[in-house]
Amino acid sequence: xxxxxxxxxxxxxxxxxxxxxxxxxxxxxxxxxxxxxxxxxxxxxxxxxxxxxxxxxxxxxxxxxxxxxxxxxxxxxxxxxxxxxxxxxxxxxxxxxxxxxxxxxxxxxxxxxx
Numbered sequence: 001x002x003x004x005x006x007x008x009x010x011x012x013x014x015x016x017x018x019x020x021x022x023x024x025x026x027x028x029x030x031x032x033x034x035x036x037x038x039x040x041x042x043x044x045x046x047x048x049x050x051x052x053x054x055x056x057x058x059x060x061x062x063x064x065x066x067x068x069x070x071x072x073x074x075x076x077x078x079x080x081x082x083x084x085x086x087x088x089x090x091x092x093x094x095x096x097x098x099x100x101x102x103x104x105x106x107x108x109x110x111x112x113x114x
Contacts, residue, residue: 008060008112009053015064016047024072043070044093050104052112063108065100069093 024039051062071089073082105113 007055009055009057010109010112011051011053012048013051014046014048016045016066019044039075040073041070042073042089043068044089046093046097048097048101050101050109052109061108063104065097065104067093067097067100069096 020043022041022043024041045066045068047064047066049062049064052060054060069089069092071085073085077085
């Protein structure tokens with residue numbers, strides 16, 4: 001079965017996409033004297049589902065993907081280092097999410113993609 005654009009619907013829903021920070025304890029005698037900012041642990045999570053529905057809205061098939069990545073950001077980093085940290089963290093998260101979605105499409109959406 002192949003959709004020609006006139007029947008069936010694909011619905012993509014973001015279920016959860018938090019970005020959270022957790023302060024990390026400083027260690028050592030001089031901790032806090034040299035760095036102006038405390039270190040933080042950042043977690044990015046992306047969870048979404050793709051459903052295939054018929055014209056009446058009944059679910060025909062679907063799948064979900066969820067990825068979480070965590071990295072520590074040291075205190076006292078420069079603006080450029082912080083930008084690079086965010087670029088690397090988000091890029092890695094979305095690359096893995098994309099791979100999971102591609103795998104789900106291959107497994108669950110073949111009949112619409114042939």
